[in-house]
Amino acid sequence: MSRQFKFGLIGHNIGYSKSAEIFKAIFELKRMDGSFENFDLEPVKFEKEFQTVLDQEVSGLFVTIPYKSRVIPLLDEVTPVARSLNAVNSIAFRDNKLFGDNTDIIGFALPLKPQAPQLNKSNALILGCGGSAKAAIFSLHTDFEISQFTVLGRSSKKLTEFHRSLEYILLDSIINTAILTDFNFDSSAKFAILVNCTPLGGWNHPGESPLPDGFKWEMTQIYYDLNYNSDNQIVSEASTNKVVTIDGSQMLVGQALRSFQIWTGETVSFDDVYKRVFGRVNSPSN
Numbered sequence: 001m002s003r004q005f006k007f008g009l010i011g012h013n014i015g016y017s018k019s020a021e022i023f024k025a026i027f028e029l030k031r032m033d034g035s036f037e038n039f040d041l042e043p044v045k046f047e048k049e050f051q052t053v054l055d056q057e058v059s060g061l062f063v064t065i066p067y068k069s070r071v072i073p074l075l076d077e078v079t080p081v082a083r084s085l086n087a088v089n090s091i092a093f094r095d096n097k098l099f100g101d102n103t104d105i106i107g108f109a110l111p112l113k114p115q116a117p118q119l120n121k122s123n124a125l126i127l128g129c130g131g132s133a134k135a136a137i138f139s140l141h142t143d144f145e146i147s148q149f150t151v152l153g154r155s156s157k158k159l160t161e162f163h164r165s166l167e168y169i170l171l172d173s174i175i176n177t178a179i180l181t182d183f184n185f186d187s188s189a190k191f192a193i194l195v196n197c198t199p200l201g202g203w204n205h206p207g208e209s210p211l212p213d214g215f216k217w218e219m220t221q222i223y224y225d226l227n228y229n230s231d232n233q234i235v236s237e238a239s240t241n242k243v244v245t246i247d248g249s250q251m252l253v254g255q256a257l258r259s260f261q262i263w264t265g266e267t268v269s270f271d272d273v274y275k276r277v278f279g280r281v282n283s284p285s286n
Contacts, residue, residue: 005034005264010053010071011064014038016203016229018249018277019062022256025276026268041067050074054098060263061091062256065199068131075100084169085138087131090259101262104135107255109143110270111224111246112193118221119144119192125220127210128197129153129162129177132226136195137166137175146192147173152180152212185214193222201234202227209234217241228252249278 009019015038023036041049046067053061063071068087072078075088076097082088088100112119124146126133133151140146153159159177166175200210206229217223223238228248239245253274261267 122192
């Protein structure tokens with residue numbers, strides 16, 4: 001392929017990201033000419049700096065916190081799912097127009113497929129109320145038929161907005177929201193899965209736990225942490241307590257490969273990319 005591609009990631013405090021490593025692996029495997037760059041944009045200058053990125057003739061962009069919602073008004077078209085979730089994580093460029101999509105949903109579902117039997121028609125505990133939490137709930141509902149969700153966050157206003165944004169697209173679901181510090185667990189509470197959609201425990205907050213007071217590991221069967229740092233203490237703690245653990249590395253590769261397909265029309269092996277970036281085979285189909 002003779003065309004040279006230039007992709008990138010826009011976000012803030014994103015030095016930890018492995019997206020560049022993923023695309024280095026993709027370019028090598030596909031024998032393509034291409035580059036990838038992190039664009040760390042200042043929140044107070046976001047719109048201006050976003051235009052500066054566009055002026056560099058990029059071929060596709062990832063979007064991460066805190067811009068998944070903020071970027072939407074700057075786009076020409078947004079897919080119905082991304083619009084419903086009010087979260088764009090992937091931007092394609094066609095005919096001088098910007099197209100927003102959400103590939104987090106596909107990436108999130110990949111590593112959960114082997115756990116489908118214990119997830120179907122069960123319930124979930126979600127920590128956080130941002131764009132990633134919306135994608136997680138949407139996937140759990142549409143791919144695994146989960147219809148009962150408990151969502152814990154730190155802001156009453158954000159939780160209210162979060163609930164309103166989902167109640168119209170997940171009409172047959174029960175979504176309960178509560179302030180993290182105010183929530184009291186029933187001693188017999190059981191959740192098929194606990195999903196951490198906060199940055200706590202991740203690269204920028206490695207020593208901070210996202211777990212609410214009163215939570216015990218016997219309350220869940222699966223712990224899914226969207227962070228993918230190797231020193232994640234909560235993932236290790238969950239594993240020690242014999243809970244099935246999943247970190248965000250498979251999701252990261254899965255959503256990247258879907259975006260790559262949207263941007264180029266090309267596909268590449270999940271296992272080959274994952275092994276090059278994370279040093280092990282961890283197929284979502286196993």
